[in-house]
Every structure is written in C-alpha cells, then in structure tokens.
Amino acid sequence: MAIRSKATAAVASAAAMTLFAGTALAASPGAPGAGDPYFPFYGNGGYDVSHYDIRLNYTPTGDQLSGTTTILAKATQDLTQFNLDFLLKVKSVRVNNAPASFVSDGGELTLTPRGGVRKGQDLTIVVTYADSPSTVKDRNGFTAWTKTADGALAIGEPEIASWWFPSNDHPTDKATFDVNVAVPNGVEAISNGTFLGTTRQINGYTRWNWRSAKPQATYLTFLTIGQFEVRQSTAPNGQPVVNAYSDRLGANADPARASVERTPEVTEFLADNFGPYPFEAQGGVVTPDLGYALENQTRSTYDDGFFRRGANTYVVAHEIAHQWFGDSVSVHHWRDIWLNEGFASYAEFLWSEHVGEGTAQENADFVYDSYPADSEFWNVLPGDPGSSNVFHGAVYDRGALAVHALRVAVGDEKFFEILRTWVAEKKYSDATIEQFTALAERVSGQQLDQLFQTWLFTKGKPAEAPGRAADASRSLSVAAEPKSRAKIQLTHELLDAHR
Template identity: 65%
Template sequence: MFQRSRLALAAGAAGIATVLFGSLAAAAPAPGAPGAGDPYYPNAGNGGYDVSHYNIRLTYNPATDLLSGTTTISAKTTQELSSFDLDFLLPIKSIRVNNLPAQTRTAAVGEVVVTPPRPLANGADLTVVVQYEGTPSTVKDATGFTAWKKTPTTTLAVDEPDIAPWWFPSSNHPTDKATFDVSVAVPNGTEVISNGTFAGTTPQINGWTRWNWRSLKPQATYLTYIVIGQFEIRTQPAPNGQPIVTAYGEDLGDNAESARASIERTGEIIEFESSVFGDYPFEAQGGVASTGLNFALENQTRPVYSDRFFRRGANTSVISHELAHQWFGDSVSVQTWRNIWLNEGFATYAQYLWSEHENEGTAAEVAQYWYDFYPANDPFWQFVVAEPGSGNEFNGAVYDRGGITLQALRTKIGDDAFFTLLKTWTAQHRYGNATIEQFIALAEKISGKPLFDFFQTWLFTKGKPAEGPNGPAPAGLSAKAAHAKPKSIDQIQYTHEILAQQH
C-alpha cells in the first residue's frame, strides 16, 4: 500500500509537471525570441508567450527615488520554451516561474533571459513573479537614455516608445497588450495617478498610503504610466456616464487655470470625437497636467500634458490630439513602429476637425494652410512619412504632412466614404494592431477607388504633391480664403512644436 501510494504520487506529480512545464519527451523546446519582430527596435517585446495581465505592486519613496516591489505577469506560451525574455532595466532580486525559482541572465541592456527549472509546453499557462528594487533615474538604456523623469516635486514614468523597462518587467511592444492592476504605496500627502478606473486608497503603516488603479481593456506597455507628486485630483461623470479623473500638479503656477480650462473639457471633446470616430473604446476618461516633461502623451484613458502647452492660455487643440489617440494608437495600435502615421497623422487631423467644430477654421482651411506654409524646396517635403526610420517617428512631417494627407484623402473619396472609413477602421481593429497597407486596402474597398498612386504620392514619396489637399482648386473656398490663416493655427502650431520635442 505504501509503495503503491508512492508510485501514485510520483505519477500525479509527473502529470502536474507535464501540465505546467510540458513533457521532456516532446519536440525539443527552444528559447523564445528576444524581440517581437519590429525592424526599428529588434529587442522590443518578446517571442514565445503572450501576456494577458500585469499586476504591478510597488513601494516608492520620492525623497530617494527608490522603487521596490513585485510584478506578477499572467501569460500563455505560444511555443515550447526552454527560456524566454523580459524587457527590464532595474536590478532583479528574484524570479519565479509557475511558483518555482528560475535562473536569469542579462543578454543585452534591458534584455533579461529567464530559464525556468523545466521546459514549458506550448499553450501552457504561465505565471512569472518578479521581485525587484532600484533607483530608476540612474538607469539608462542601450543608447544612454533615461526615460524616468524626476524633479524635486514630481516623478513621471511617461514616455514613448519606451517607459515600462524603468518600472516594471514586460513584453514591451504594442503587439502584446494586456490588462493592468497598478498599486503604488507612497508617503502620506503624495498622490499617484495611473490608467483606467480608480480602485481606492488603502492606508499603510508608518504614514504611507497605497493608491490602486485598474485598466480593464487591452493596453500597450508604453501607454501604461504613473505620475507621483502633489496633485489636485478632480472626479466627475462624463456625458456617457464614465468616470472622468483629472489631476493638476500643485506646482503649475500661472499655467494652472489655463490647464484646467483645457483638460476639464475632456468629456466634451471625447463626445465630439466619438461622433466622428465611433464609440469611445475604454472604460474611463481624464487627463493630467504636470511639470517635469516637455511633451504630451496619450496614455490610455488619461493622457499626460506638459504645463508648457498652457503657457499661452487654454489649449483644447492638444487635448483633441491626445484624446484622438485613444482610438488611433491606443485602441488601434501600430503593428510595427514604422506605421506611426496611423497614430500621429490621425491625431493631427482630429485637431483640424476640432478647429472646425469650434468655428476656428475648417479642416480644409487648416490643411490648405499647412500645404501652402511649406515651399516645395523645404526639407519638410523630403521626409517619407511611411518610412520614418528608427528614432524619427516624431518628425514634424509625420504630424503635419500626415494630417494634410487625410484631408487630401477626404477630398478624393468624399465625405461619406471618408467618415465611414474612419469608423470602420476603428471598429475592425479595436484593441488590436494594424498597418498602413491595411488602411489603404480598406480605403479602396469602402471608396471603390484605386488609391495606390494617391498614397504613394502622399506617404511613400519625397517631394511636395502637385495637387493640394483640396484638389486642383480648393473645394468650396475662394483663392483668398484658401491662403488665409485659420484662427486655430497658432494653437495647432504651438502644440506641434512641443509635441515634436519629445525625442
């Protein structure tokens, strides 16, 4: 009886091991790829598994910039794995894979290879628990860049295309989206803002408070953020009933009121953009105005705006840009970073549409102004929007030529087809990833027109297109009006100057 029990236990243990780690008799497991296959950033993301959820539980001391805690990654393998990679820069204290200690080594800066005690079967559930501690502001990536932002008053884990490696281990590419729980303990009197819905605060011992946030929809790692400091936090319902959470740094000074006059219109702007782009794709809304950065970023559900955008007064143009990204960039994300026009061109065109909505210049007038603004010999027209190159994703031409292109497309296929195209695009690729070529194919299908030459001219070829965004003669505009300066241009131009400075 005792012997038979031992054999049964051994057989049961073997069965459990097979479920968790796969059979050693199966085809030889292989290492997961160190990247997701993005030509611009070969080590971004990882192969061999797909993440479904991150539970990030941290403690952060603003006085010392010491960050410590645990991230638990829930995933499923997509091949038989002998090892897999994580994208991470902070010192690791321990890693467990399916409850068992795993070995780690650093293959490159920010590239951690994890070897579990046994190989992992294809299609197996995977739980990775990483404990770590470090000072993010002292950590640099392979280029010598530090994305973590620390000032005497504020800490920001905000940047694009990378921020996750400075504060949580991940598969850091937009093609591997997941849901998130973010929980950060800080000294009393300090606020923590993140994505999604606010899940409350819990008091800790010795004068600390834990802030909890939850993101319920698929979210890319670079769109996941925390801002820590002294903030005024406001909550109110949106027109669609969702929670709007806005926050304003207590050090905004003279820019505070203009920031509030802009960001507090978030619900109104989302309501307008929903009428153009389709149903808002996420569960919460909001925005954060802060010092310590010189750009804005479309963090999912709650963009972060530099106080610099509000130095000339209220600026709803930048709000319309970042909120449009909730559809174009956040919900429908790039398949690779080369497709950045799908993010920035569309968010820029949203500014044109908002200008028209506010009676400060029609989209046709704004696009025509920018087309006329740059002479044919300007370097602006020598930039290929559809192939920006690594590190050039935020060139001004991606924004402005990208926005002009969409007005030219609208002129070519007509309003009915154009706005049907926008809503169909966001619906078909909701929570997914896409390419420029897929957009072109959909535009041709909906319009019934061949558009290869059109897009070749506007996105893939150097030089100023001979025909402007409103056709040979600006549609519906007098020659004088075609070259007039719309009222919104100063705000749009100032916004783009700052946006282009993020790298």
C-alpha cells in the same frame, strides 16, 4: 479525488517524464525581440501576456522604487528560456511558483525556468526588484524616467515600461493592468483606467490603486507621482473622469483646467466622428517637466507649456483622438506610426471646424504652404519615416494632409465610414498601413494606391494641397490664416521636444 495504486501512479509519472523529455528536445529560447524592424530589441517572442499586476513602493527622496510585478501569460511555443524587457536591478524571479534563474543584460532580462515551458502552458511570472530609476540608462545612454521636484514621471514613447515594470514591451502584446503604488502620505500617484481608491498603510504611506480593464500597450501605461490636485467627476456617458493638476503649474494652472476639464466634451465630439469611445474611463494630467503630451490610455498627460498662451483644446483633441488611433488600434510595427499621428493631427482639423476657427481645408492649405518645396520636411516619408524620424513633423503634418487627401478623394460620407469601420474592426488590436489602405479601398470602392503613394511614400512636395480649388492655389496670407493654427502650432512646438 481519484485514488490510484502506486504502480499506476509510477507508470503515469514515467509516461509524463517521457513525454516531457520528447517535448524538451524541440524546445528553444524565446526570441529577444518582437520582430520590429525599427527597434529589434523591443518586445519578445514565445509567450503572450494577458495581465500585469504592478505593486510598488516609491520614496521621492532619493528616487527609490521597489516592489513586485506579477505577469500572467501563456507560452506560444515550447521554451527553454524567455525574455522580459527590464532595466532595473532584480532581486528574484519565480515562474509558476518555482525560483527561476535569470540574467540581466542591457534591458533584456532572460529567465530560465526549471524544466522549461510547454506550448500552451499558463505562466505566472513574479519579479521582485528595487532601484533608483532616474540613474538607470539603456544601451543608448538614455533615461526615460524623470525625477521631478516632488516625485517622478514614468511617461514615454516608444518606451518607458523598462524603467518601472518588466514586460513584453511592444504594442503587439497588449494586456490588462492593475497598478498599485504606495507613496508617502500627502503625495499623489496617478495612473491609467479606473481609480479604485486609496489604502492608508501603517508605515506613513498611502497606496493608490488603478485598474485598466481593456487591452493596453505597455508604453501607454504610465505613472506620475507628486503633489497634485485630483478632480473626480462623471462624464455625460456615465464614465468616471479623473483629472490631475500639478501644484507647480503657476500661471498655467487655470488655462490648463479650462482645457482638460473639457475632456468629456471633446471625447463626445470625436465619438460622433470615430465611433464609440473604446475605454472605461476618461481624464488627463497636467504637469511640468514633461516637454510634450502623450496619449496614455484613458488619461493623457500634458506638459503645462501647452497652456502658456491660454486654453488649448487642440492638444486635448489630438491626444484624445489617439484613444481610437494608437491606443485601441495600435501600430503593428513602429514604422506604422502614421496610423497614430496622422489621424490624431487631423482630429485637430476636425475640432477646428467644430468650434468655428477654421475649416479642415483651410488648415490643410495652411500646413501645405508652411513648408517650402526645398524643405527637408518633404523628404521624410510618413508611411516609412525610419527609426530616427518616428516623431518627425512630417509624420504629423504631412500625415494629416494624407488623411485630408483621403477625405477629398472619397467624400465625407465614405471618409467617416472608413474611420468608424477601421476602429470597429481593429478594436483592441494592432494593424498596419497596408491593412488600412485595403480597408479604405474596400469601403470606398475606389482604387487609392496613387493617393497613398503620393502622400505617404514619395519624397518631395506634392504639386498641390489636397482639395484646394484651382482658383485658390496661391499661398494663404497672414490675414487668411485659420485661427486654429496658432494653437496647433503651439502643439507642434512642444511636440518637437518629443521628436
């Protein structure tokens, strides 16, 4: 340690104070939103998060959640204050070990750290809180947290984080995560990434420990608590696999297992098409009470209704495809949702070809013929659906037709090269539709403006299904319906609850 005289130290201190004063004059509050045109209050400006450590206690009786989230971040501008997205009751906030004043208002937690924050400064933000999440509503009167008969579900898109941990809640600010949740002995708590085991506590609670080592969006970070059968295994590629099945599945339990236990097989197939699987673990969760499926990173969650007619590997293929399209490469704005849903829906077509239940062309023909020309379906634009239609059926089905149109236009070799190049170049980041179209043109060497304009940005039913032969322009009969469509239709029935 260097030793300085008191005089030298005083001069240095005065110089630092002068510099800070000059810096403070230019400082301003961080933006209360990330600039998303659909959802202007999602996310925040002025800092970038690198890691969340979420350490919680949950009591199912009374839906009581308490704990502390520690956020590691770096300031991207000089700040007098900055925001976190959060709805629960906050007890205290510390920024770089000093207490910070805070105000909660409609999901915006505004922090004012002592002396402000300089651009480039490392931040350690500690928020302690307690509440009953199922009783908390956002500014639209909506509650994303679901209280169940034996626990709770913290699962949702485009938002869920605000009901259980403070965050910069937008896909453009990904981070790594540690999620550690203590629940009563005999209750399970499932989350993302690698399972690090349990820790038995002295108060009759067991702490479940999970780690996501790859960049992860906040809405893809999930928690499900209740009575589950937890199965652990190892995938052929050596990765850990954790699947969890609610004890309340009833007759849907075995078909659910017959589907989700094939996760490594489906992942292997999709990796052959899209490139290496981008994450460190695999798995799935099946539960009642959800009403849809969601591609939580490394561990998708499925409502048990998907399996009421038997095994359904189509929904598994859809959600696992999102690990590339949506999770690894995320939307830059929610308007870019086609990059998630169009490709995940098309993965169902690819899986159908793979298992011999209908070619991609047969599925494309069937989807095209399923919606009459006067259907409002054709007036929702997958490339810009609007905030109220982010999960509209057109984003899924017409979105898949757009992907098939690209395949037909460029041929299989260039098509799969486009997909693999896209996920390789944009891995662990976010992207726009315009960036995808530019890459497709670069890789294929073709001008594709008209194709994307027709299928993504033009209202009305296109004149013909992409790739349909001239002599096969008639509508498919029931007898000609590809076998896969029954499962894909069931997938969409439940997705309707999510839209």
